[in-house]
Amino acid sequence: MSEITALRGSVAETIGTPTVVTDVVTMVGRSLRLSRRNLEVLLVSLMLPVILMLMFVYLFGGAIDTGAAYVSYVVPGVLVLCAGFGSATTAVSVSQDMTNGVMDRFRSLDVSGAAVVSGHVAASVVRNAASTVLVFVIAFAIGFRSDADILGWLAAGGVLLMFILAISWLAALVGVIARSPEAANGFTFFLMFLPYASSAFVPIDTMPGWLQGFSRHQPVTPVIESVRGLLDGTPVGNSPTLALAWCTGILVVSVALSVVAFRRRTA
Amino acid sequence: MAEEWAIEASGLEKSYGPVTVLDGVDLRVRRGTVFALLGPNGAGKTTLVRILSTLVRPDAGGARVAGFDIAVDRQRVRRCISLTGQDVAVDGLQTGAENLRMMARLAGLSRPQARRRTGDLLAQFGLASAAQRRVANYSGGMRRRLDLAAGLVGSPAVIFLDEPTTGLDLPSRQAMWQVITDLVRTGATVFLTTQYLQEADQLADQIAVVNAGAVVAQGSPADLKSQIAEQRLELTLTDGLAFEDVTRALGARVVSTDPSRMSVGVATDGSAVHVRGVLDEVDPGGRAVRTFAVHAPTLDDVFLALTGHATTTSTNTTNTESEPAHV
Numbered sequence: 398m399s400e401i402t403a404l405r406g407s408v409a410e411t412i413g414t415p416t417v418v419t420d421v422v423t424m425v426g427r428s429l430r431l432s433r434r435n436l437e438v439l440l441v442s443l444m445l446p447v448i449l450m451l452m453f454v455y456l457f458g459g460a461i462d463t464g465a466a467y468v469s470y471v472v473p474g475v476l477v478l479c480a481g482f483g484s485a486t487t488a489v490s491v492s493q494d495m496t497n498g499v500m501d502r503f504r505s506l507d508v509s510g511a512a513v514v515s516g517h518v519a520a521s522v523v524r525n526a527a528s529t530v531l532v533f534v535i536a537f538a539i540g541f542r543s544d545a546d547i548l549g550w551l552a553a554g555g556v557l558l559m560f561i562l563a564i565s566w567l568a569a570l571v572g573v574i575a576r577s578p579e580a581a582n583g584f585t586f587f588l589m590f591l592p593y594a595s596s597a598f599v600p601i602d603t604m605p606g607w608l609q610g611f612s613r614h615q616p617v618t619p620v621i622e623s624v625r626g627l628l629d630g631t632p633v634g635n636s637p638t639l640a641l642a643w644c645t646g647i648l649v650v651s652v653a654l655s656v657v658a659f660r661r662r663t664a
Numbered sequence: 665m666a667e668e669w670a671i672e673a674s675g676l677e678k679s680y681g682p683v684t685v686l687d688g689v690d691l692r693v694r695r696g697t698v699f700a701l702l703g704p705n706g707a708g709k710t711t712l713v714r715i716l717s718t719l720v721r722p723d724a725g726g727a728r729v730a731g732f733d734i735a736v737d738r739q740r741v742r743r744c745i746s747l748t749g750q751d752v753a754v755d756g757l758q759t760g761a762e763n764l765r766m767m768a769r770l771a772g773l774s775r776p777q778a779r780r781r782t783g784d785l786l787a788q789f790g791l792a793s794a795a796q797r798r799v800a801n802y803s804g805g806m807r808r809r810l811d812l813a814a815g816l817v818g819s820p821a822v823i824f825l826d827e828p829t830t831g832l833d834l835p836s837r838q839a840m841w842q843v844i845t846d847l848v849r850t851g852a853t854v855f856l857t858t859q860y861l862q863e864a865d866q867l868a869d870q871i872a873v874v875n876a877g878a879v880v881a882q883g884s885p886a887d888l889k890s891q892i893a894e895q896r897l898e899l900t901l902t903d904g905l906a907f908e909d910v911t912r913a914l915g916a917r918v919v920s921t922d923p924s925r926m927s928v929g930v931a932t933d934g935s936a937v938h939v940r941g942v943l944d945e946v947d948p949g950g951r952a953v954r955t956f957a958v959h960a961p962t963l964d965d966v967f968l969a970l971t972g973h974a975t976t977t978s979t980n981t982t983n984t985e986s987e988p989a990h991v
């Protein structure tokens with residue numbers, strides 16, 4: 398038998414104190430690596446947004462009259478829609494950790510649930526940010542034009558980032574609560590439908606009356622209106638305020654409920 | 665001087681709704697020893713491990729692990745222990761080395777320390793050549809070993825292993841036994857659960873037998889074996905006449921009979937001398953006994969001997985230990 402000292406490290410090594418920062422950084426690194434190596438996740442987060450945009454522009458674009466180049470109209474909607482698709486990935490990843498032995502191992506190492514979930518949320522934000530950049534690159538190639546100055550771009554980016562962060566935490570909450578990864582996947586389904594009932598793809602005026610009330614007052618619409626207006630350089634009214642209020646609300650509630658639900662499930 | 669007991673638990677109780685999972689468990693584990701919790705599926709082994717490793721709070725009772733109270737000093741307990749659960753807890757999409765480095769960082773090692781420790785552990789567990797491969801491509805035995813290695817990155821004083829060999833083939837199981845034996849030689853305390861009597865016998869200094877949430881027997885393997893069925897020599901006879909003759913000849917030594925299969929069981933130590941002696945005695949003409957077989961005691965035999973009734977859950981496939989364990 399080889400020397401057995403390797404089984405136990407030297408005493409000096411046991412003294413190191415793990416910090417919350419190390420835990421979070423380590424968990425973010427893990428989640429990013431896992432997303433990068435999961436082909437399905439990569440396809441959903443990078444390819445799907447591009448395919449959807451091309452589909453909307455070339456298949457439906459001709460039939461929808463929005464009074465401007467449809468690609469410029471539809472880009473914010475595609476980004477929001479894809480944040481919804483991405484949330485399924487996030488919810489499933491969190492749920493997988495909750496339902497297999499790895500969470501016990503992390504907890505026995507005194508890693509907090511918040512660190513594990515933050516890792517998944519960070520990876521989700523990075524995935525969405527990457528797909529956003531990709532969508533813009535392709536959009537420009539097929540005729541997207543913006544009159545916005547640098548401030549407009551920054552503001553639009555800020556609103557999108559807030560939305561992605563809020564949706565990611567909401568998805569994480571779903572993952573913490575769900576009994577199984579399949580259930581988590583199902584729960585996020587409604588997130589993918591919210592953008593359709595907003596001004597993302599068609600103007601709200603063209604919708605049936607009963608739907609218009611909902612569409613005007615759901616969180617996706619102000620996000621879309623802000624991003625579209627900021628990129629167009631047109632007046633945005635109170636849309637950004639509404640969008641940030643919605644996102645902050647969703648974010649705060651999701652984080653708080655995640656922490657409570659995590660405690661309850663692992664009591 | 666450090667404490668004599670690595671684990672001291674008293675009166676641990678846990679229920680989930682109407683189901684009582686642990687019904688007052690007391691046990692003590694001496695530092696630097698292997699303690700085996702032996703019991704069938706559903707006996708409450710995992711629940712007990714999760715309580716002792718601070719993941720679940722008991723409804724009643726308490727415990728000290730590595731000298732710290734599991735309720736009051738959770739964090740200190742966690743610094744001293746590691747848990748390798750029943751389900752393998754490594755990421756299939758990370759390589760073996762990445763999994764270990766990650767765990768080492770979470771256990772508080774610096775980056776260079778983590779890298780060094782990862783290299784040492786991979787070599788120790790015979791995984792050095794697979795270090796850069798994704799775990800999804802590992803065999804079951806390799807994955808188990810990596811999982812165990814991941815539990816050792818922080819050099820824990822008390823190591824919990826929940827069914828570390830369930831589902832492994834014999835060579836992998838023996839490799840795991842060797843690792844556990846080595847661990848204890850470094851001064852660690854190992855608390856393992858198992859459904860295999862022979863595994864507990866092979867590894868443990870002390871065994872507690874649990875059934876339906878209660879410890880039904882506790883002691884050294886030798887203590888327990890003196891209480892339980894020995895090995896059984898089963899003779900299958902050529903005809904009804906031979907069956908009657910042999911049964912009569914063995915008299916009170918018969919421990920089991922099965923007239924429908926014309927078989928008779930007697931206790932044996934399994935040695936050739938004893939088996940030959942019995943055969944010569946009951947069948948001097950060499951015609952009465954058609955076949956014979958030596959059976960090791962199973963977990964069911966243990967429960968039968970200790971509790972007077974069979975295990976509450978059927979564990980038919982998991983605890984038939986017909987394969988030789990002392991190879």
Ligand SMILES: Nc1ncnc2c1ncn2[C@@H]1O[C@H](COP(=O)(O)OP(=O)(O)O)[C@@H](O)[C@H]1O
Binds near residue numbers: 709710711
């Ligand atoms: N979280 C839980 N909720 C409800 N019942 C549980 C839970 N955990 C364990 N049990 C029940 O407790 C009993 C013992 O389970 P367990 O500790 O896993 O036994 P073992 O590890 O010995 O197979 C089983 O009947 C199981 O269904």
Ligand SMILES: [Mg+2]
Binds near residue numbers: 711
């Ligand atoms: Mg179990």
